[in-house]
Amino acid sequence: MGAERRRLDDRVAAGPFPVALRAAIDGSGLGLERVRYRLAQRGTPVSVATLSQWQSGRSTPTRHDSLVAIGVLEEVLGVVPGSLSSLVTPARRRGAAGPLTREAVWPQEPLVPRLLSRFDRDDEHLTRIGQHDLVRLGPDHDERSLRVRQVLRAERDGVTRLSAAYRFERPHPVAPRVKPLRHCAVEHELYRPEIGTLIASLVFDRVLSAHDAILIEYEFLVPPMTGRSFFVERKLRFPVGDYVLEAAFDPRSVPSACRWELRTGPEDTVARTGPVPLDSSGCAQLVVPGAEPGRYSLHWDR
Known part of the structure; x- marks a missing residue:
């Protein structure tokens, strides 16, 4: 059995990726x-279709969430950790952006990165598999709430919390708050009205071990105020497997047109843009598979 195991490990290590994956699946005895x-x-x-394409060589895992899955696949198939991942490392370097610094995500608000550094103890050890941000707007296009649904995967044992921050278009005299909805609780909460930003630390309802996944849901609640908003923006410091930014307008004041923008650097220039139906x-929905870090925004007619 030992010699057989070594031969399998050698076949997997030799590559290329489709041959190695096919050998690993055959060796596992799993369909x-x-x-x-x-x-x-x-x-x-x-x-199953994607797995079949990978092992036949018809496609190669390049997206961030696919590359994360390869690491889990090594565990499922019982092969040497890193043996399959190493065969797609060049694609990872070409296709997946790494995290941004806090300063790059918050270029105009130097106080926010310093405040976030107190809260994001486990952020670096979580993979963002999916995220859906739903912004609800009132009849004057004023922000009413932001509901966030995230699917996260721990990259080490003992992960317990996530930081969350949201900057409102203008400061609110009454503090917004964070309401936990599913599988999390608010541990700390801080609102700085001079910069219109709310920061929170959310603790999960269980301690995550390495490769454990969790779905959490929470909501930023905004007190009513006068003043019209013309855009909403969400800042992603880390890559997200599938990202959705959705704006839900009051039926009495649906805009005639919307567009999306992505900014990825500290300079205030648009990297990409386009219309949103x-x-x-x-409702206007921006759907981004394999979202790179950056500042995503939805804008509408005045």
């Missing part, structure tokens, strides 16, 4: 459906 099921259990879903319910 593709069983592999898919075990990946899903660990919070890194990959379809509005649906019949008065």
Whole structure:
């Protein structure tokens, strides 16, 4: 059995990736459906069709969430950690952006990075598998709430919390607050009205071990105020497997057109932009598979 194991390890290490993956799956004795099921259990879903394409060489994992799944796949198939990941490392370097510094994400608000450094104890050890931000706007296009739904995966044992921050377009005299909705609680909360920013530390309802995944949901609640907003912006410091930024407008004041923008550097220049359609319910959705770090925003007609 030892010699057989060594031969399998040698075949996997020799590559290329499709051959190594096929050998690892054959050696595990698992069918593709069983592999898919075990990946899903660990919070890194990959379809049978995708697994088949990977092992046949018809496609290569390059997106951030796919590369995360390869690390979990090594565990599922019982091969040497890093043996499959190392075979797609060049693609990872080309295709996946790394995290930004706090200063790069908050270039106009130098106080925020210093405040965040007190809160984000575990942020570096979480992979963002998915995130959905839903901003609700009142009849004057004033911000009413931001609901956040995140799927996260721990990269080490003992991960317990996540920091969250949101900058409102203008300061509010009455402090906004964070309401935990699912699988988290507010540990600390800080609102700085002079910069219109609310920062919170959210503690999970269980301690995560390495490769554990969790879904959390929470909401920033904004007191009513006068003043019209013309855009909403969300800052992503880390890559997100699938990111959705959605603006839900009051039926009485749906704008005629929306557009999205992405800024990725400290300079205030637009890296990419484009139109966003509005649906019949008065919502605009920006959907970004494999979202790189940066500042994503939705803008609408005045």
